[in-house]
Amino acid sequence: MMRIAYLEISARQTGKTRRLVEAAKRFAEAGRPTVVVSALASHMRPELQRHGIVVIGNGTCGVPPSHEGKDAAWLYDEFDWLDGVTAREGGYYVTTARFLRTAEDLFEGDGLLSRLLKANNWRCEKHFECDPKLYRYMAADYRRAVASDDFRCLVLGEFLK
Numbered sequence: 001m002m003r004i005a006y007l008e009i010s011a012r013q014t015g016k017t018r019r020l021v022e023a024a025k026r027f028a029e030a031g032r033p034t035v036v037v038s039a040l041a042s043h044m045r046p047e048l049q050r051h052g053i054v055v056i057g058n059g060t061c062g063v064p065p066s067h068e069g070k071d072a073a074w075l076y077d078e079f080d081w082l083d084g085v086t087a088r089e090g091g092y093y094v095t096t097a098r099f100l101r102t103a104e105d106l107f108e109g110d111g112l113l114s115r116l117l118k119a120n121n122w123r124c125e126k127h128f129e130c131d132p133k134l135y136r137y138m139a140a141d142y143r144r145a146v147a148s149d150d151f152r153c154l155v156l157g158e159f160l161k
Helices: 016-029 047-049 103-108 112-119 132-145 150-154
Strands: 006-009 034-037 055-058 073-077 092-095
Touching: 006 016, 006 112, 016 034, 016 047, 016 055, 016 092, 047 055, 103 112, 132 150
Parallel strands: 006 092, 034 055, 034 073, 073 092
Antiparallel strands: none
């Protein structure tokens, strides 16, 4: 059975991308060809490229042949919002859920999130905003601005109905 290295499903603005970038640097420093897949990567591209990390915008973009082997580390930022993402052996995945799933979808379906949870022994990391004052204001703004299901995904980091 396939295994992944890391799976995180957290709310917005909780440091997912920062943790992913630090992990990518560790993989690259250890000598592994490293690929970061992120639609939000434009601001991080120079920093990552200085470490020899290939940055692509979605899972359908090509990478150099040197980064296609089984020893390459693949890290996916906001994978639930990207096209062409695949479950890869040893992959590193972080996201805020795009929508809430039913238990049937998750446990009986074959969607990407379901496959990743299975590959990670039905476990995922979850982080919250560590500044309570900032979190309180962000939560209040989002509660007024978005539908309740979106609030649960974006602010609470939930993915199940």
